[in-house]
Amino acid sequence: CxxxxxxxxxxxxxxxxxxxxxxxxxxxxxxxxxxxxxxxxxxxxxxxxxxxxCGCTHDGRYHPPGEEFWGDESCHARCRCDAELGMVTCQEAGCKVGEKCSLVRDGVRGCYPTACGVCQVLGAGTYSTFDRRSLRLAGRCRYLLASGGGGGSDGHGDGDGGSGEAFEVEVEEEAGGKIRRLEVTVHGVTVGMEGGEQWEVKVSGERQLLPLVLAGGAVTVTREGTHRVLQARDGPKLLFDGAAYAALTLPVAFRGRTRGLCGDFDGDATNDVTDPRALGDAWGIPTPGCTHGDVPTACPLPPPERCRMLEGP
Known part of the structure; x- marks a missing residue:
């Protein structure tokens, strides 16, 4: 036999x-x-x-043993191929708030966010990732804040079939918790925003006054109130107040396709790295005299410096 x-x-x-x-x-x-x-x-x-x-067949599609999938077009039933039972078992489920049920390019149905991702630099070495995880890093190096797009994926897919325009954003902080410089590379141009400025940026190292239209209209840099705002077609939007606050916004197409201090934008805050030294080792860009990896102190400036304006007459 x-x-x-x-x-x-x-x-x-x-x-x-x-x-x-x-x-x-x-x-x-x-x-x-x-x-x-x-x-x-x-x-x-x-x-x-x-x-x-043994796998399972559901609605004419084969599923390997143990595979989980959505069993209907509205993502109301979460199913699993049970090899021991030899059948598909399903439980009532649904998408989270802020997500919608849709198909991605490989034809797999899933729940994908309908809102943009926002990563914030909050000053004093504090950041909020795309998945809203707070982290602290007191380094004085340049860091990769975020990069992504231009194809490639880690398996999460995207919500609208696009991969987004490839981009890279770097950040450098200085003593006192302020941002020294932000630099964005997208659509073949590099735009630098320095702290303390409001009406100008550097384009490929040359100072330029706002407003600007670059890369044939694919990139614009404007001033909104006291903020400088860079907007890239099919890419990031960066807002910087010139002091200690910056916000990087990405469309849904970048879901699960980013790396850097801002995290991977996969909807799961628990897998965002928060250890300062691990963050510094992974995303620090070596520069002369820089240090990274320490947790910032509760108050980086002496109390008199912090409270002088409040204590004044």
Whole structure:
């Protein structure tokens, strides 16, 4: 007899298969001399295979054992291929607030965010990631705040079938918790925003007054109130107040496609790295005399400096 089977002088004429596990119990034929599958095995394609290797078919689509998937077009049923039962089991479920049920490019249905992702630099070494995880880093190096787009994926997919325009944003803070410089590279141009300025930026190292239209209209840099705002077509939007606050906004197309201090924008805040030294090692850009990896002190300036304006007459 073949592998994983044995001789049976009076075996069932309706052997169990991956698709029909209970076939022997309703077999209308008398027993026959056969090679029966060993316990824990069933027929699949003429061979005896382990039951645990059997997949499931749901609405005409094959699913490997253990795979989870949405069983309907509105994401109301979360299903799983149960190899032991040989069938698909489903439970009532649904998308989270701020998500919608849709198909991605590979045809897999899932829940994807409808809102943009926002990463914030809050000053004093404090950041808020795209997935709203707070982290603190008191380094004085340049850091990769975020990068992504331009194809590539980590398997999460995107909500509208696009991958977004490739971009990179770097940040450098200075003593006192202020931002020394932000630099954005997108659509083939590099724009630098320095702290303390409001009406100008550097484009490929050259100072330029606002407003600006760059890369054939794909990138604009304007002033809104006291903030400088860079907007890239199919890419990031960066707002900087010239002091200690900056906000980087990304469209849904970048979901699960980013890296840097701002995290991976996958909707899961628990997997965002928060250890200061790990962040510094991963995203620090070495510059002369820089240090990174320490947790910032509760108050980086002496109390008199912090409170002078409040204590004045």
């Amino acid at each position: 073949p592998e994983n089977s044995h001789y049976d002088a009076c075996g069932t004429a309706c052997p169990a298969t991956c698709a029909h596990r209970d076939a022997p119990t309703s077999c209308p034929h008398p027993c026959v001399e056969t090679c029966a599958c060993d316990p824990g095995h069933v027929l699949n394609g003429g061979r005896c295979v382990a039951v645990s290797s």
